Amino acid sequence: MLSDESLRRDGLSRPPAAGGPATAPHARPVWPLALTAALVAALIAVPAFAGSPHWLGRLSQVVTGSPLRPEHAVVLALALALVARGALLRRRAAWYGLVTLALLGLLAVVSGDDPPWRLPLLAAALGGLWLERGRFPVRPHPERVRTAVKTGALLLAATTLLSLVLGGVSVRSVGDVASGLGATGAPMDGASWLPGVLGLAGAAGLLVLVITLLAPDPAPPPGDEAERARVASLVLHPGSDTLAPFALRRDKAYVFSADGRAAIGYRVLFGMAVAGGDPVGDPASHADAVRAFLAMCRTTGWRPAVLGASGALLPAWGPCRSIGFGDEVVIRPAEFTLSGRKMRNVRQAVKRTENFGVSSEILPERELTPALRDKLLDVASHSLGGAAERGFSMNLDELLTGYHPGAIVAIAYGDDKEPIAFQRYVTAGEGISLDAMRRDPGGPNGVNERLIVEMVDYAAERGHGVVSLNFAAFRELLDSDERGLLEKAGYRALHLLDPWIAVESLYLFDKKFRPSYKPRSVVFRSWFDIAWLAAALLTLEFGRTRPAQRAAGPVTEPVHHLGRS
Known part of the structure; x- marks a missing residue:
């Protein structure tokens, strides 16, 4: 039985249990949730704009509960805008962020800081988020989580040290440091500049944490020699494309079809998982290899793309867009x-x-x-x-x-x-x-x-x-x-x-x-990816390849490679 980790690595997912819903949760649209989060972010940002209409300010307090200082409103709005984008990309970290905001709102209501009429609104939002958790399959990579934890710890240590050493004040506890970041912005004794510095550091740290947790998985290591030997055997299949041998580049990683009879070689750059040409191997398994590649991109947060797809296989890429760029x-x-x-x-x-x-x-x-x-x-x-x-x-x-x-x-x-x-x-x-x-x-x-x-x-x-x-x-x-x-x-x-x-x-x-x-085409997911796509393709085509080195051994035995005698 394959483990969940091995399925994830190969870009596959377990089939739904018997009696389960016919439509997978991740197949349902997420744009309504992302749009709602973006609208909430816009309402939170209202206090930052002087001269806003009174009714718009009251509408803003529907989502914030209590009035916010302009600088706090800007930071929270930016963070929530990033979360909205992450929700559109089905990032699980974005779902965590929305749930956290709802829980903080409930806590504020229970503690008496926010009006009680917000309780049913927040409870409904929290319940809806819980029911829709399956729409966010892109979990944060452990490396991203470790980076976020280290960043948070470093930020906390830096702000504490700053207040203790450079503030020139008598700080009796870390609680006094936190009071300097309060909503009042009152200056601490002897260091009027300290609350502003700490607030700026906290805002920057919050945005860095959000960006880190919402980032796609880091690029995978290239395929090992065992995988490359498997791909080398698939390249020999009579149905393989004329671009198939280039899948054996040593800088490519691989995803295989469920039956192992086809594979796609790809590289990840700027969050784009770029495949080179059509899948290699049995043409009957090419469509399944494409599905495995797209499933892998969904679970890792990478944007799928293909450089050099043939016209015959374009339908297998489903809703992805394509541009013919040469022959x-x-x-x-x-x-x-x-x-x-x-x-x-x-x-x-x-x-x-x-x-x-x-x-x-x-x-x-x-x-x-x-x-x-x-x-x-x-x-x-x-x-x-x-x-x-x-x-x-x-x-x-x-x-x-x-x-x-x-x-x-x-x-x-x-x-x-x-x-x-x-x-x-x-x-x-x-x-x-x-x-x-x-x-x-x-x-x-x-x-x-x-x-x-x-x-x-x-x-x-x-x-x-x-x-x-x-x-x-x-x-x-x-x-x-x-x-x-x-x-x-x-x-x-x-x-x-x-x-x-x-x-x-x-x-x-x-x-x-x-x-x-x-004819050959570039395949990509969305027009919103076009800038990242261009950067990735130009870097891949015109960047340096790995230096030539004497090989310890061949990829595979060259039987049937040359003649057909």
Whole structure:
């Protein structure tokens, strides 16, 4: 029997008990509760605004009971606004916060500080919150709770020490410190500034505690070697997508379908859980893997997103939104030919390398000798100008380190028999995908075209149905002859930024091969996530990957990775 913790880690949940409600509590909308909390926060903030109508002030006291000082009203309103947002995101800590406010109100009524007519109102609110507790499945992560406890303890110690050491007053007890934070704001003897400082510290501490407890879970550690070996076996499934091999990056964590026959590799950044491409493994289990991924995001508070989803699987993401942002460039070896006028540029490029005495070979990465591997890494370093390897959705890591021994390397040699360029490919279901394309800047032009042509021939000989090349971002914009005002501005921006992002130049390079295009989309939960989504995607695609290291052993045995003999 799986434990609750293991189910949580795998993004699953236990089925409802027999006779239970047909609709899970977390499936019911929470916006009415969030809206109510936001309205209450707005009413609490009323005393902070001078010249508010008298009737609005009386309405404010319906929720506060007693009049509040303006500074206290601002702090409580901000805290409750954060709680309202947390309620919208189904955070259990937000539910705790609302219950705590209701209990404090009841305590104030019982103690005589608030009018007794508020008792039935608060009791009804408390009862309603208790009945709706199932709508808030996102529990605070233990690390967040520990941080909040430490922050609270540090704040209490700091304010106490401040009043004892710096206040210049005779403080007989911690109760005297608390009196300095009272609603009257009366100055303590000998330190008129102390109540204000303590109040400011208390306000900041309260907001920090609320933000900490409402934060999503921290990013998980990458998958361990056992999980990665499972994923490596799923990558080999004939139904896996051409982006499937990139799930084996060492910085990705994994969530598996209930039957274990499909998995999604993802990374968490800025609260966004970003999956790279479609699930890997059996297509019959892809939808279940998507459900497991979304369930995991619900229980951790992460915002789900996908970079590079195929159109065929978009319906599986349900109410999530999607934006097409480009196309994967694919060549079908059975249909590829160098004949014809349209392929003249490619033929000339290949012929040019032959005239320069360039030779080539294709071999498994596991067969590279240490000396050759070092020379190829030098080529990679020169090709990037010393910059770090980057990428996420269509890039693998551990370039030529031996960690991914199922990779195939196409190498070009100059007339002196020294390597001048190489390309690394990885198998994906019935196809192979380009991972890295590196060329020494001093080498002759045309070597990349030649290596691609030879890899297409290699794939055709071994029965691979597809060779996936690069990604053509914003292809329709770049390929359009008629552009409106916004399209012209977008095209101009891509053209100016091309020296750094190489979107246009890469598209023009791929276009020479007359390829097919497979649309890819970004999937995300809500338009409210768009800023965090953009920050996460840009960081993932253009941030540094982990440094290359010699691997102690392969991800999995490379059986069936290369040939189909």
